Amino acid sequence: MNGKVMVVTSGKGGVGKTTAVANIGCALARRGKKVALVDADIGLRNLDIVLGLENRIVFDIIHAMEGRCRLRQALIKDKRVQTLYLLPAAQSKDKEAIQPEQMKQLTGELRDQFDYVILDCPAGIERGFKNAIVGADDAIIITTPEVSAVRDADRIVGLLEAEGIEKPKLVINRIRPDMVKRGDMLDIDDVLDILAIDLLGVVPDDESVITSTNKGEPAVLDGASRAGEAFRRIAARLEGEDVPFLSMEAPTFWGRIKRFLGAAR
Amino acid sequence: MVFDFVSWFLGRRDKPRSKDLAKERLKVVLTHDRVDISPQMFEKLRRDLAIACAKYVEIDEAAMSVRLDSQDRRLALIASVPVLGTKATAYSSKRRGKMG
Ligand SMILES: Nc1ncnc2c1ncn2[C@@H]1O[C@H](COP(=O)(O)OP(=O)(O)O)[C@@H](O)[C@H]1O
Ligand SMILES: [Mg+2]
Secondary structure, eight states: OOOEEEEOOOSSSSSSSSOOOOOOOHHHHHTOOOOOEEOOOOOOOOHHHHTOOOOOOOOHHHHHTTTTSOOHHHHHOSSSSSEEEEOOOOOOGGGGGHHHHHHHHHHHHHHHSSSSEEEEOOSSSSSHHHHHHTTEEEEEEOOOOSSHHHHHHHHHHHHHHHHTTTSSSEEEEEEEEEHHHHHHHHHHHHHHHHHEEEEEEEEEHHHHHHHHHOOOOOOOTTTHHHHHHHHHHHHHHHTTOOOOOOOOOOOOOOHHHHHHHHHHO | HHHHHHHHTTTTTOOOOOHHHHHHHHHHHHHHHTTTTOOOHHHHHHHHHHHHHHTEEEGGGGEEEEEEEEETTEEEEEEEEOEEEEEEHHHHHHHHHHHH
């Protein structure tokens, strides 16, 4: 197998990288792809709990890198989605514990066994970021429609380019249609106009992300979740399908009723 | 207050939308982030540009404007330098002045 290694990054923290990795990975696996999710946020392990796999960790990424276990022993197999695997971050070490060459070697090994290797990048532009991007072919940049997140995203585009990762793709997360409608939030076109990179997806701000995270079940597994639908479409686009972007119109009164009736049926 | 309500009700808005401010501010700050140039360096660039232009033509430095702009991640330095006269005309008009 010769899989694709993708890093999900943002610069700014808390914009939805881990959420995106869990959901996009889960959606790709549900499409039958073999997917490895790598938590590269060393010292701040998170992807395991978002995926509901926190109780199954025995070995972590550092154990695997240092040869203290086999790579396959450190990979946790998801029970809901057969072809989904997680390589958890180490919790007791810090970002300095990894060398870029080790990361390159690891992603190289994973690439041979999986269709997709998706790395959850730490916030910031320091060592942890550099380690997470070193073995990646492509990058997905997550931003929210806020000035600080967009500014950081722009910086990341420049840094990725400098490392030879051209043409990163953008996901705009946590869009609030009501605020966009009033002119109190940057809309999709504004963000694209400013960043001038290709759009991969748009995800609404959606309570179901929080409830699904509470349960440890990515929103893509919930057929009624709007954010889940947005992430499913992102997975389809990564697979080369030409699907329309999820509508970010503020739901009208009648639209809401229709949706309610639709969900009830 | 009542007026605010009426204009809101009629859908008129005179207040700038906060997203327009966000976009404007972002555009400026990102353009400068991308070239990685400090305001001091930028001022030096503006001065040097003025001096260079003044070697060939007579310019109105106070009215000159220099700014960075970006489109599709490509940067441009956009300068508008009002020319008061060419050196030749400036020279000859001065001479004429002297002669007259
Ligand atoms: N589309 C969304 N709607 C609502 N909440 C979201 C959405 N995306 C992310 N969140 C929430 O935002 C917080 C930060 O997300 P996370 O994925 O941990 O960000 P990061 O990994 O970039 O730090 C989490 O509490 C998450 O549940
Ligand atoms: Mg995270």
